[in-house]
Amino acid sequence: MRQLTVISGKGGTGKTTITAAFASLAKNAVVADCDVDAPDLHLLLSPDVQETIDFHGLKVARKREDRCTSCGVCRAHCTFNAIGEDLDIIADRCEGCGVCEFVCPEEAIDLVDRLSGHAYRSVMRFGPMAHARLDTGEESSGKLVTLVRNLARRTAMDVGADIVIIDGPPGIGCPVIASIAGVDLVLVVTEPTLSGSHDLERILGVAEHFGVPAVVCINRYDINQDISDRIATHCMERGLDVVGRLPYDNDAIRAMISRMTVTEYSEGTLSNEVRTMWERVRRMLG
Amino acid sequence: MRIVVASGKGGTGKTTVAVNMALSVGNVQLIDCDVEEPNCHLFLDAELEKVRDVNLRVPRFDMDVCTRCGICSEACHFNAIAVVKGELLFFPELCHACGLCPLVCPEGAIGEGERKIGRIDRGETGSIEFYRGVLDVGEPMATPVIRELKAHLSGRDAILDAPPGASCPVIESLQGSDYCILVTEPTPFGAYDLSIAVDLARRLGIPFGVVINRDGIGDACVDEYCEREGIDIIMRIPNDARIARLYSEGIPFVNELRERKEDFARVFDRIRKEVVG
Known part of the structure; x- marks a missing residue:
């Protein structure tokens, strides 16, 4: 079984949009939302909760x-x-x-003990899903991330899934480290802004620190072509593959409003690029 | 007056609001509490100087005195110490520097050491005094860096840029503030994560108002939510290609779109009235 985590360093670059699309494209996957502070994946995948587990942090x-x-x-x-x-x-x-x-x-x-949140084992239209909600203002989100990952892994073994796709949190701290520890590949989603490229550098450092291979996706690459080119060159110099360059497209938000993944919602350029990126990533995972 | 700019969801524009507001009102401290991914400095024309390292007070084990009895390992709630096959193992990234292990050690074998986990930088631009915390790459705990950073609040007006989410680093940033600006975008993700941030602000008893960024990009769910909950929308920043372009290049938009400066100053005054009463 292979594990892929989608992370970004900077928030709002499109992790969840991409993870949800991957969930709808993967054939035999379990999906895990490890952004336990502010989880959004369930808004697109509408999971049906099968089991609720108390989380004591x-x-x-x-x-x-x-x-x-x-x-x-x-x-x-x-x-x-x-x-x-x-x-x-x-x-x-x-x-x-x-x-x-x-x-x-x-x-x-x-x-x-204090009850700090809940983890959920669910099913949604593309297969099983593990997710959680840390109670507002609670600590130790890293521990809850580990609980969600264990749930996802166990489910994957039970149903014979061959891949776990993980939506990671923003930042570089404890929940991020818990989301990427021991996975086979991380997909880092960035955007062509000074903030995006600054944060990319730090999150790549974290992946390197923990020995996890990384590939990069430049989302909304066309909002600043110069910075996109700089990011791509920089990745090449570091020996990192840029596996996707996704255009700015309002379909991402329209799909979200319709509670659909972008690949379900449309057959436009964005969808096609996401599909191609998924094929690449899937091949890399072996 | 201390204002924190927060949001549940990342990438909604916290840094944009914090920096542009600071530049619009002037004569404030601007504190970047997003120590995992600090970005305010990218928008400021300020030379940064390191003020100090942030160190955790971690245990130092005297292995000549240690009998490998394992009492410290049993006592530690963070699993930072293990005794395996007669060897003592210490995992510094798990250590919360609470100081329990030296207290429980029957041999007095545990002293105090220091471990660097980040640093504090300072800079100035115009009448703005800027501080930021930077968590070292590979370190898990942001909260101690934020705690240290907040020691540099001088008592003059301050605007703090919080990290995303709603867990410990956000609480640390919010504690002691007079007002919280919650930045969101008008999308289902934005609305859902805003509700998480609102829960937090209410729980901490901090007055708050909402800024809708990229107004017009999505649907009406944030407006409806705020209406339902009786929450003030204190500002709307339109979904404007010029603003996005300036952001991408690290240029605060109030420097180019002067009329926006007055908007921020007005909001700031309004918040002051609400805080002071």
Whole structure:
């Protein structure tokens, strides 16, 4: 079984549009939405949830008021400023490290599970899908990403799927690292803007750091041809394949509004280019 | 007054709004909290200088004293320490630098070390004082860099450019702010991710308003959502090829489209009235 992650560094370059199109073009795939903070893939694929799994992220400290003597030792030791002046625990800041529990002389603090979100095993019109929703403001999205990837992998084994297609989050931090660790290929979607090419450089660095092969797609390449050419040249110098140059096309948004993938929605140039890119990527995955 | 520019969805125009607003009102601090992919500097004519490294206070193990008892490994909630076949293994990227392991070690074998995970840069352009945090490539934890970055808030008016999403780095950016501008685009993705950001702002009790960027590009779902929820739309930036072109080249559009400067200044004043009361 092969795994492909679509990432971008910069947000809004078209990861989800492309992942959804791939989902509709792949023959025997499981799709995973690993942007657990702000997942959008379900808006295009309309999954039917089969199973909901509670996600417990970091633990959280809980104080027993009847035992607390207000000595303040916990507050003095907390690295995360998660204990206020009134010695109340600020759950938004607590990382569940257990220092307060350990230092409290009265055993007035313990760590408890907190429900931080849900993961879903679903089916949609193109096959199985794993996705999740991190509760607003929760931590450890990397752990939830790993849970979604495990769900997707297990489902792929159960149904005999030969590929897992992963929609990654923006950025370069913990959920991104969790989304690309150990995959066979990442497709980096960029756009020809200064921001896009700056962010491309950093996300390629992350892929390289973790030893994951990368290929590049320049989306809306025609909004600034000069920058597109610069990106392409730069990729060539780094020995990276540019597997797609997609034109700016309002079909992407029209398809989104119709809750369809762009390849379902139209037979236009954009759709054709996405198809060609998928064939390339599929061949590369072997 | 401290204003944070945020959004659930990435690529909606947070940086555009933060930079153009700062340039329009002047005499503010501009702080780039998107330390994973900081982009404000691309639009600013400012020479950047490193202010300092961001270091995490990580454990340092004295292997001559360590008996490989494994107590630290059992205590660590982040699985950053393991004892395997009589060897102690430390995984620095998993360490949250909480300081628990030195406390639990019965041998006093764990001291304090430092590990660099990023840096803070500073620059100036006109009357704007600019700071940004940069997370090192390969490092997972953005929050400590943002925390360090916010230590440079001086108390004058500040505009903070937040990272996308709604999890820990966004919360760290939002905490302590007086107002939050949520930037979105009028598409189903934009509307859905806006609702996530609105949940967060409400949970943190921070007043907020919405900026619709690329207005006209999609459908009416964001307008309908805001209407339903009674949310103020404080600005609309049209879907304009000139603006897109300027953005692609790293030029703040208020420098070319002067009338837009007044729009931003007006919105800023309006926010101040709402915050001050």
